[in-house]
Amino acid sequence: NAGVTQTPKFQVLKTGQSMTLQCAQDMNHEYMSWYRQDPGMGLRLIHYSVGAGITDQGEVPNGYNVSRSTTEDFPLRLLSAAPSQTSVYFCASSKGQGRTEAFFGQGTRLTVV
Amino acid sequence: AQTVTQSQPEMSVQEAETVTLSCTYDTSESDYYLFWYKQPPSRQMILVIRQEAYKQQNATENRFSVNFQKAAKSFSLKISDSQLGDAAMYFCAYRSWNNDMRFGAGTRLTVKP
Numbered sequence: 462n463a464g465v466t467q468t469p470k471f472q473v474l475k476t477g478q479s480m481t482l483q484c485a486q487d488m489n490h491e492y493m494s495w496y497r498q499d500p501g502m503g504l505r506l507i508h509y510s511v512g513a514g515i516t517d518q519g520e521v522p523n524g525y526n527v528s529r530s531t532t533e534d535f536p537l538r539l540l541s542a543a544p545s546q547t548s549v550y551f552c553a554s555s556k557g558q559g560r561t562e563a564f565f566g567q568g569t570r571l572t573v574v
Numbered sequence: 575a576q577t578v579t580q581s582q583p584e585m586s587v588q589e590a591e592t593v594t595l596s597c598t599y600d601t602s603e604s605d606y607y608l609f610w611y612k613q614p615p616s617r618q619m620i621l622v623i624r625q626e627a628y629k630q631q632n633a634t635e636n637r638f639s640v641n642f643q644k645a646a647k648s649f650s651l652k653i654s655d656s657q658l659g660d661a662a663m664y665f666c667a668y669r670s671w672n673n674d675m676r677f678g679a680g681t682r683l684t685v686k687p
Contacts, residue, residue: 494674501583503665503677519674551619559671560607560626565619 463487467552467566474542474573482537482569484552490564492555493535497521497548498568504551510535511558542573576601578668580678587656588686594641595651595681597666606670608642608649613663613680622664625649653683661685 468483486493494509506519510529524546526538535554539546552566577600587593599608610622625633625642632640637657641650653660666678 492674496677501679503578503580503679504675506674506676509674549617553619553675558673559669560624562609562621562624563619563675568617 465552465554465564465566467550467569470567470569472569472571474539474571476542476544476573478542480539480542482539482550482552482571484535484537484566485533486535486552486554486564487533488554488556488564489532490554490556491532492557492561493529494519494553494563495525495527495535495537496551496553497546498551499548507537507550539571544573547571547573576603576606576668576670576673576676578666578676578678580666580681582681583679584682584684586684586686587653587660589656589658591656592652592654593656593683595653595664595666595683597649597651597678599647599649599666599668601647601668601670603670606668608640609667609669609675610638610640610649610651611665611667611677612660613665614659614661619665623651656685658685658687 465486495507496504508527510516550569553563555561555563606627608625612620637654663680667675669675
């Protein structure tokens with residue numbers, strides 16, 4: 462079972478470049494979200510989606526865009542990379558909200574120089 | 575907004591001993607869910623245990639158990655008979671019935687042989 466697949470696993474960007482982090486899940490989960498993990502700060506929510514065509518902002522949305530055209534895919538776009546966006550990014554999916562378990566991808570380590 | 579606090583950045587335990595990781599949270603909601611996730615060096619996020627706020631009985635999963643004190647808004651994780659494979663970052667997380675997860679900053683657990 463693939464679960465949640467994130468690509469790439471590592472990426473180095475120059476300041477000002479744009480890129481898309483890919484996330485795909487094969488569990489037919491309605492709910493998907495993106496987090497960033499920084500030392501001493503845990504995981505912070507960037508954007509989330511409760512279903513295809515529906516997205517909303519989380520705690521730290523600035524500098525990121527998302528779209529959800531299918532149930533399976535939830536890409537995260539960095540519009541103009543900044544050193545402050547150096548982080549580890551996680552995509553997660555769950556069948557719903559509440560008590561349902563969130564399944565995470567293996568993360569993308571992004572460095573912006 | 576809900577906040578989750580893990581006051582112990584690092585903890586260590588001797589192999590086969592018991593350790594307790596602390597977590598407190600702040601919320602005005604009555605219906606919510608609490609989780610402990612483990613993140614080993616591989617970066618993978620793994621669900622350890624979950625607790626529904628409406629349940630008075632503390633959740634247990636093999637060597638892992640929680641002490642849930644709803645009035646005190648406390649949700650600690652106890653690991654019994656610690657093993658070398660328990661060494662990881664542990665994140666406490668809060669989720670309401672209609673919202674995404676909020677994570678604490680994490681506790682790094684070291685297990686000494």
